[in-house]
Amino acid sequence: MTELAPSLVELARRFGIATQYRDWKDQHVLVSEATLVAVLAAFGVAAGTEQERNTALATQLRSYWARGMPPAIVARAGVPARFWVHVTHGAPADVWLQLEDGTVRGGVHQIDNFAPPFDLDGRWIGEASFMLPTDLPLGYHRVHLRSGDAETSTALIVTPDWLGLPETLGARRAWGLVTQLYSVRSRQSWGVGDLGDLADLAVWSAYRHGADYVLVNPLHAATPTAPMEPSPYLPTSRRFFNPLYLRVEAVAEFVGLPKRGRVRQLRAEVQRRADQRDTIDRDSAWTAKRAALELVYRLPRTAGRELAYAAFRSREGRALDDFATWSALAETYGGDWRRWPTSLRRPDAPGVADFAEKHADAVDFHRWLQWQLDEQLAAAQSQATRAGMSLGIMHDLAVGVHRNGADAWALQDVLAQGVTAGAPPDEFNQLGQDWSQPPWRPDRLDEQEYRPFRALIRAVLRHAGGVRIDHIIGLFRLWWIPEGAVPTQGTYVRYDHEAMIGIVALEAHRAGAVVVGEDLGTVEPWVRDYLLLRGLLGTSILWFELDREGNGDPLPAERWREYCLSAVTTHDLPPTVGYLAGDHVRLREALGLLTRPVDCEIEADRAGQAAWIAELRRVGLLDERAEADAEQIVVALYRFLCRTPSRLLGVALTDAVGDRRTQNQPGTTDEYPNWRVPLTGPDGKPVLLEEIFTNPRAANLVRAVRDQLASAAS
Secondary structure (H helix, E strand, C coil): CCCCCHHHHHHHHHCCECCEEECCCCCEEECCHHHHHHHHHHCCCCCCCHHHHHHHHHHHHHHHHHCCCCCEEEEECCCCCEEEEEEECCCCCEEEEECCCCCEECCCEEECCCCCCEEECCEEEEEEEEECCCCCCCEEEEEEEEECCEEEEEEEEEECCCCCCCCCCCCCCEEEEEECHHHCCCCCCCCCCCHHHHHHHHHHHHHHHCCCEEEECCCEECCCCCCCCCCCCCCCEEEEECHHHCCHHHCHHHHHCCCHHHHHHHHHHHHHHHHCCCCCCHHHHHHHHHHHHHHHHCCCCCHHHHHHHHHHHHHHHHHHHHHHHHHHHHHHHCCCHHHCCHHHCCCCCHHHHHHHHHCHHHHHHHHHHHHHHHHHHHHHHHHHHHCCCCCEEEEEECCCCCCCCHHHHHCCCCECCCEEEEECCCCCCCCCEEEEECCECHHHHHHCCCHHHHHHHHHHHCCCCEEEECCHHHHCEEEEEECCCCHHHCEEEECCHHHHHHHHHHHHHHHCCEEEECCCCCCCHHHHHHHHHHCCEEEEEHHHCECCCCCCCECCHHHCCCCEEEECCCCCCCCHHHHHCCHHHHHHHHCCCCCCCHHHHHHHHHHHHHHHHHHHHHCCCCCCCCCCCHHHHHHHHHHHHHHCCCCEEEEEHHHHHCCCCCCCCCCCCCCCCCCCCCCECCCCCECCHHHHCCCHHHHHHHHHHHHHHHHHHC
16 A cells, blocks of 8 residues: 555644554554545545645644634543643633533632744734642533633633443443333334333343333434335434334323224224234334324324423424424435535525425424423433332433434534445454444544533433443544445544543433443543543443453453453344344354355354363353253353352343344445334244243243342352
8 A cells, every 4th residue: 555645644633533453353554545545525624635635734724723712621520630721922812611510710720831933924823721629519601711802712611520320320231121122012012012011021030020210212302204214223303313212002192082993993904904014014013103103293282281382382493493493304305415405405595484384283293202302201211210210211322323214314513424424344344334423523523522422322311220322432532434435434523522522421420320321342541441431331232241351262261351241242233042043143144244154253153162061061050961951041141150250140032032133234334224123032923022021931031030149149
């Protein structure tokens, strides 16, 4: 590869773009010039020629000196933090703080800064440094600067130095169910698991078996038109939720509906179709449910309910209006806003306000749906904790959003254009991944004082006892792929992890919630250390926990991480019965996703499983003299988890009922029915929620986990 020009390397460095990295095989990889130029273009920087790069470097330097203060200052409580200010060279700089509650504070003191002044169009700019007091309260404050007649301010975000576990959990270890909610159908739901089912599952697992949480897939909003995107990790919005998960009959006004027979008929038709299919049909479910919800929406509300709706709209503000307007536009013009008339392609475009006025009822319907979701999410969390859960519902935050969706439309000024987020090749996805999602622009997040990110984390934690952040390493660095390129032709872009992790910790602290980071895949070792030092949990999946410093055998239980959520499997692998049968290897071979011969993969997989079974026998969890069946091995694997020091343990609902089919095969879209697989038993027949409550296999597994944890604690 041709050596990169120094100007390109320096420009990439200033924007946090990697020019080289180490891959999953620890091999050194140089990034191509074409990739760097394309990624810089996504920052709005032309870098194709030497002249363009030199111009961009000069512009970036001038921009720094023209700014009075950093766009945002992030500090940790109790930890000294410094920041710079720019004023006319030699002029005084008066700095003070205004706290979130309006209190004005001093205590900011100047420290040495020997940076030489900068000539900005004939005006010499000097730089001074200040130190913040260490006793500032947590929260979103402001720093003010006055010099002469000029005054400016910037955000000051004070975050917890350490988050840790909520007081409701105490010092004990906890377990919970992990499930894909849409797959958990009941006799009351509309062919798709809903928030009523979630509440019932939480109550059963807490009251009968002592569970502390239920971790569900992302419940983010999808485009409200057919075909509805099945992947919960490719939503149209992460800030708002999918009304597909509403329980129609749980809406307060439903009791006043005179046409309840019509609603029962719609639900019966959906359930009949669901019984005839072996995959989840979101489109049929949403079509029927939407018709029923429209009937309920038109019913009159009491004065108190009107006030509650008004309070919800006020709290959510412009973001809710934009989302509801986008949803109505999508139903009129289709789900890809980039194909809409030019006058509608931005929230502030001239035609949007006119459309919203002419379609006021359609827009308000989508606002109302979000209100109902807010109420039912709150009810599910309340029922979970009242049944005895210390955490309750744990939500899942997807990495990003669909490039054609509502957030990409409303936040296009803070999302990068011309690139998508993904992942480089790793052991289980050897071709890399392109998630088709526009990534955050780190520079724009900073300029907007992280307000869009703050609102997102606050929304997902509003009615939750925890959040799992998918691919949390994306808050440190994210793999950007130029549009039209394959995943291997991307590179890493760095984010201000101190700011983003700090905001997550602050919002979780305020919500009394735990944060679990999915830190699998290609991860810089120091990242896991950083998460631990900030009190955020990592993720450990049994099949991947090997003694990499030794001979690669299973990692002994006592050497697992304490601050993590540990599980046997994940949604990107088959349930454990299927994994033991080698289904994941045969599926990837059939789909052409392997980069080495299938015989080699099968041999390696069998060797890995044999090593784990040997470890189970060594520690006395399997009888050395008898052959174990799949169910016995599953129970033994979960008992092994209980012997680790991990603070949270996740029990896959699919493992509890003996399901075998994987929910998602990375690297595919429609080649496999990703995210459309209903919960089934060992015989492949659907298992309804009510059947789980009396399922001996499920009771046996969760009892084993509960008893093993109790034994370990005694």
